[in-house]
Amino acid sequence: METFVNWSSSGRVLGAVVLVGFALALLGVWIGWLGGRPWQSPTTVVAAPLGLGVLLVAAAGWLLLSDLGGRTALRVPVATLAGALAFGGFAWGVVLDTLVTSTGVRPTLVVLNFVGAGGALGVVVGLFTAKQAACIRSLRNARNEYRGLFDGIGDTVLVHDTRGQILAANEGAVEHFGYDADTLRRRSIDDLEGEASFNGRYVAGNGRIVYETVHEPADREAVPVEVNARPVRYHGVPAILSVARDISERRASERELERTRDQLRALNRVLRHDIRNDMQIVLGLAELLDEHVDEAGRDSLDTIVTTGEHVVELTRSSRELARTVAGETELPLEPVSLSEAIHAELDRRQEAFADATLTIEGEIPDVTVQANDLLASVFRNLLNNAVQHSDRDEPSVTVSADLLRGDPRVRVRVADDGPGIPPELDGNVFGKGEKGLDSTGTGLGLYLVESLVDHYGGDVWIEPNEPRGTVVVIELPVVDDEA
The missing domain is CATH 3.30.450.20 (PAS domain)
Structure with missing residues (x-):
């Protein structure tokens, strides 16, 4: 590319030098034959060399400022010299004897004027052909570039x-x-x-x-x-x-993804069924042992029962999580009573956690929200998380709800008095599988909560509680009953 640019510049400079040199030579001869004072000549027939000189200088300037290639630029001086020689030769061989005999003009001036006329014509022809060649080359390059792009597309x-x-x-x-x-x-x-x-x-x-x-x-x-x-x-x-x-690879990936999804669904169903059945047997045997265990073994039996119930809870959460990630078509939205969902789940959690205190602060607004039957799972997981992460013997959890002014949304707050969010989990508590080092939770609860709330068109975030503990805040869209 650098060589091409240098050759183009050199060609233009060389062409301009030839034109100016020819102009100076022509004017020198012209002035010499007119006695050094051409402007005092009474005849207009001697003006052609002067006009050609001016035209040659103008053409040289245009050539220097143009973007013509080297070979194309040289067309101008070549055409100029060719025209001057052709007309000069014609004047010398054909016209000179007749014109000199009838007018008495000096032969050299006659030839110079014919050279001037031919040179002027050569300049015009050279400039036209050079510009035309440049346009043709530009069009050819553009065509090649577009063809290269056309062929270079991988599709x-x-x-x-x-x-x-x-x-x-x-x-x-x-x-x-x-x-x-x-x-x-x-x-x-x-x-x-x-x-x-x-x-x-x-x-x-x-x-x-x-x-x-x-x-x-x-x-x-x-x-x-x-x-x-x-x-x-x-x-x-x-x-x-x-x-x-x-899209062969994409189709193959889609088929493989669907096959994997079907396998995971089947595996999930089998595991949940087998685990739930086995744990029901464990819990049934634990209930039979209740009358045969003394005080020394009471704590161990309670641990077996609590752990068994937690495993059963885990199977329920895994089923709901699978439904959530399977696709929105499996989770249609519908109006759900917020108050009924909170009260019902609070009563069930109170039975499961006899040592905890679960209360409602104020009144839950009697509104319907955009959700589905899995809304109960949201509150169940939040209440489970609040109790299971507590470091107190008798955890305390408070639920409250308020309608937002000027916004058709309701804000629910689930506050506990536990140790709060560990610094290493701050900002990532909703991450899939995240849980504290001492937690008895599964790590799926808050991930499931966030997935469901996001599907409902709501928001969820964490705030610190005063003087200690954590508050999980949920905002859900309110459904207009009249609609």
Whole structure:
């Protein structure tokens, strides 16, 4: 590139030097033959060399300021010299005898004027051809650049008319279909797309259509593709620009993901069923042992019962978490009474945690919120978390709720008097699997809470309680009963 730039600059400079040198030489001869005072000449016939000199200097300046290539720039002095020599030779060989005999003009001045006229014509022709050559080269470079971009696209690019006849194809299309470019241009887009053309997913907008189909190459099996098509003009007529991307890997990944999801669902069901059944047996045996255990073994039996109930609780949380991450289509939203959900879960948690004090501060607003049957799981996990993370023998948990002014949302606060959030978990307490080092929780409770609240269109965050403990704050959208 640097060599090309230097050659271009040198060519322009050389061309300008030749033009100026020719102008000076011509004017020198002209002035000498007119006795050193050309401006005193009474005849206009001697003015051609002067005009050519001015034109040559102007052409030299334009040449220096132009962006012409080196060889193109040299066309101007070459055409100038050729025109001057041609006209000068014509004057010397044909016109000179007749003109000198009839007018008495000196022969040298006659030749100089013809040289001036021919040189002026040569300058004009040289400038025109140089500029034309530069434009042609610029257009050729632009065409090559766009062709390089067209062929350099990794996807399959086709241009076809409104009847489907292919007009142009890039190298990616040639490689993709296994046909050469000429063969592709003799085919229709309908010949290349398989029978599944109208079974794909379609998206239309902004003047384009995106759909999924299959291509049928000449040398291999059908390939699933995603096609992005939009109307364009090609050689002045309406056409369709079609860009197709091979989605074989994406389809394979989707199938593998669905297969893995089905396996995980089946595994989750089996594990929950087997664990729940085994723990029911453990809890049943523990209940039978209640009358046979003395005071020394009472604590151990209570631990067995508490742990068994916690494992059963874990199976319920895992089921609800699986429903949450499976997809929104499995979790339709509906109006749910906030007061009923909180009171019902609070009563159930109070039975499970006899040593804890679970209370409601004030009144729970009698409103319905946008949720579903898993809203109970949100409060169950928050209450479980508050009690299980407490370092007190008799934990205390308070639930309160208020409607926000000017905003159709309700804010629920679940406050405990435990040790608070450990510094290492601050800001990441809702992370999947996060739990304190001494926690008896599963690490899924708050993750499930955040997932469900986010699905409901709400927000959840943590605040410190005074004088100690933690407050979990939940905001949920309120549903207009009249709607």
